[in-house]
Amino acid sequence: MKKQASSGKRSAGATRPKPEPGYHHGELQETLIAASEAILAEQGAEGFTLREAARRAGVSPAAPSHHFGNAQGLLTEVAIRGYDALAEALRAAASGKQGARDKLHAQGLAYVDFALRHPGRFQMMFANKRLVADDARLKQASRAAGHAFETVVSELVAGTAKEAKTAAAAAWSTVHGFAKLALEEKFGSVRNESGRREVMMTLDQVLNYLWPASAARR
Amino acid sequence: MKKQASSGKRSAGATRPKPEPGYHHGELQETLIAASEAILAEQGAEGFTLREAARRAGVSPAAPSHHFGNAQGLLTEVAIRGYDALAEALRAAASGKQGARDKLHAQGLAYVDFALRHPGRFQMMFANKRLVADDARLKQASRAAGHAFETVVSELVAGTAKEAKTAAAAAWSTVHGFAKLALEEKFGSVRNESGRREVMMTLDQVLNYLWPASAARR
DNA sequence: TATCTATCTTAACACTGTTCAGATTGAGCG
DNA sequence: CGCTCAATCTGAACAGTGTTAAGATAGATA
CATH class of the missing domain: 1.10.10.60 (Homeodomain-like)
Known part of the structure; x- marks a missing residue:
């Protein structure tokens, strides 16, 4: 009952508009x-x-x-696409800058910006219990996003591989934690654009504190 | 409804084993x-x-x-106690060390340790949507826990109040993000004690990287 | 054209949180 | 002591949820 008037007739289909009728949806x-x-x-x-x-x-x-299969399966697919979009945003942010430190800084801003602009998607990506946590493609997509940090960081530390991994974990933890806390309104409102801008400025200072622009550290 | 207090204490009786019968539960x-x-x-x-x-x-x-009132109300009460316990753990960790940097380091370890040992409680504390987010006592408890960081950090930076706030946000973000990512198994398994120990060692390195022990920075 | 098979529906089941009328009972007051 | 009363809890209902099994449909294939 109630087929919600979904363009039932595909008669004179000039450009194959929408093939979503009754039983076989198609897409x-x-x-x-x-x-x-x-x-x-x-x-x-x-x-x-x-x-x-x-x-x-x-x-x-x-x-x-x-x-x-079930809801987890669907959400897993959504999360995979989320990770792909996040990885792309990180890559784009880094490509716009020169120098490892500036690349990392830009990536950090892009990470939180992504979280604040797509809160639901972001939260779901990290809601393991609602996903098929051991799905191969999901793990791959997640690792690819994390890898975006490692590649940039490895330029920055110029030490052993272990040091690079530590630095990458530090960078990821900081921006992820900031994003999570910001979404829980711990740094002020984040619902409107002006609130988000202010929070992003706080993040900018945090990143400058942890990874100073000049060679000198505090 | 919502008439707290009462505490139906029926005095007398030397021991009061289980006063939880039918209608009036008592506690x-x-x-x-x-x-x-x-x-x-x-x-x-x-x-x-x-x-x-x-x-x-x-x-x-x-x-x-x-x-x-509803489920949110109950969970809010649980979250408040969680924040109290967390604040106490942070205070205890800091009190065992001397020097602002070591205090901060110990607090960071204590924060993640708390999250890994009480994952459900920790996640719920930061699940705003499941709590009465604007409850006064909840906000107060949350702020008290965050304040534990600020007090220690303010010794460390010795700059303006704004700088201290930035540094506190940095510290909180880092340990919170690390805890969240660890709970999502991004740093390896965390279900058994040995896995947790390994993750805690990674955290130790991350904290040493961001807040080095010596005055010299990388 | 007839069959096959993936796709989708219908109906049911066991849950969930919440509401509301009513049963119960401890406590205070006469 | 006995009565009333308000707080406390129950029972039943409602509108949701995810998941499953059995059956209907229709595109593709032979």
Whole structure:
């Protein structure tokens, strides 16, 4: 019942507009992923429900199971794309600067900016209990994002591999912790653009404190 | 509802073993909080349900509402106690050392140690959406815990108040991010004691990298 | 054209948090 | 001592949730 008037007739299809009729949706996986990301963007990680995603995709609550197994499977796919987007943002930020220290600084800003602009997606990416934590592709995507830090940091420390790993862990921990605390409003409101800008300025100072611009340290 | 105090203390009797019969439980609030903490310890933050807490306390699912309003109210109380315990752990760690830098280092270790030993409680403390985020006592407890960092850091930087705040934000972000990432197994397994010990050694190196022991920086 | 098989629906189950009318009971007051 | 009363808790209901099994549908294949 109630097929929500979804462009049933594909008669004079000039450019193959939308093939989403009754039984065989055709692109249900992508549609469900997009719906999930929309929910995360609108309502945050806690607002996601599998049934709501199915509702937005125009299918029954049982439909997703055939493609993703369960809710964790769907969210895992969403998280993978999130990690890909994050890695891309980090890469772009670093490529805009010269010098290891400035690259790292820009990456730190980009990391938190990503978290503040896509809070639901970001929180879900790190909500292991809601994902298939041992999924190979997820682990790969997560490692790729973390790797973006290591490559830049390795230029910076110029020491042993272990030192580079320590420095990368330090950088990741700092920006991740700042992002998490900021999202919990520990540094002030972050809902509007002006609040976010102020928080980002605090982050800038934090990064300057931990990785000073000049060679001299405090 | 929400009439605290009372503390139905029936005096007399030398020993009062179990006053938890039928209708008037007598200590339901404390019992519910303890049950909730037990669930968090056993099953993590995602494993908590209000009904399970009521079940363990031996009351109906509707009973908690008379004391805490709703699940958020109960969890807020749990979070407050968590912040109190965390603040106490930070204070104890700092008091065992001398010198601002060593105090800060010890506090960082204590922070992550707390998170790794009480993962469910820790995650819940920072799950704003599941708490009454604007509860006055909660905000106060959270600020008190954060203040433990500021007091120690202010000795370290010896600059303006703004610089101290920046340094405190840096320290908190780093240890919080490390704790979060560690709990998501980004630094290796953390389920058994040996895994935790290894992760704590990584943290030790991270802290040494960001706040070196000697005056000379890298 | 007939069959096969992936895809999706329907219906059900066991949960969840929350609400509300009513049962119970300890405590204070006459 | 007995009564009333307000606080406390129960029982039942409601609207949700994720997941599963059995059946309907339709695109692809032979």
